[in-house]
Amino acid sequence: DTGVSQDPRHKITKRGQNVTFRCDPISEHNRLYWYRQTLGQGPEFLTYFQNEAQLEKSRLLSDRFSAERPKGSFSTLEIQRTEQGDSAMYLCASSAQGEEDTQYFGPGTRLTVL
Amino acid sequence: QKEVEQNSGPLSVPEGAIASLNCTYSDRGSQSFFWYRQYSGKSPELIMSIYSNGDKEDGRFTAQLNKASQYVSLLIRDSQPSDSATYLCAVIMDSSYKLIFGSGTRLLVRP
Numbered sequence: 471d472t473g474v475s476q477d478p479r480h481k482i483t484k485r486g487q488n489v490t491f492r493c494d495p496i497s498e499h500n501r502l503y504w505y506r507q508t509l510g511q512g513p514e515f516l517t518y519f520q521n522e523a524q525l526e527k528s529r530l531l532s533d534r535f536s537a538e539r540p541k542g543s544f545s546t547l548e549i550q551r552t553e554q555g556d557s558a559m560y561l562c563a564s565s566a567q568g569e570e571d572t573q574y575f576g577p578g579t580r581l582t583v584l
Numbered sequence: 585q586k587e588v589e590q591n592s593g594p595l596s597v598p599e600g601a602i603a604s605l606n607c608t609y610s611d612r613g614s615q616s617f618f619w620y621r622q623y624s625g626k627s628p629e630l631i632m633s634i635y636s637n638g639d640k641e642d643g644r645f646t647a648q649l650n651k652a653s654q655y656v657s658l659l660i661r662d663s664q665p666s667d668s669a670t671y672l673c674a675v676i677m678d679s680s681y682k683l684i685f686g687s688g689t690r691l692l693v694r695p
Binding site for chain 1: 618681683688
């Protein structure tokens, strides 16, 4: 069983550009989560999906962020008009309903906004 | 007050010693508790989960939960230099499924 995969692993962009990240969860995991982590801090929750439904979104998430999971499999996270403060590691995790909420993380996408 | 609190460290222990990592949380209704290990530049890796009061052992790792004190800890026996990493405590609170993380404790195991 392969783990969670994320693409790209690294992204460098200029301020004001749009970026999109992809996450492929562990197969048959119906819950998918996005987190953001900055240096010296623990991951911070952004949003989560159960199947294709986005069930929760952090109040800290600005309108420039949007996430989708159109077929209940992979998910994308888009950041529009990037700002330097968006520089962080973006982590995706997945879990299976009924497995005590255990979340497994992908390798992350490191975003640098110049 | 942060929802999940950890001492940032570093906690330095000699090789072969027991490392004790502690975490407190604010939501008394929390039901699920996790310890993740994170090496520098890498993503979090699940070490242990615990849901009931008491101890749970897995190899060299023991998680301890005390819901009355809102306290969860991780013991690492026979610490190895390869255990040097940041250990993240995470809690699922109320009816949400999202993890709330502490800032992590950096552990350094000296050879």
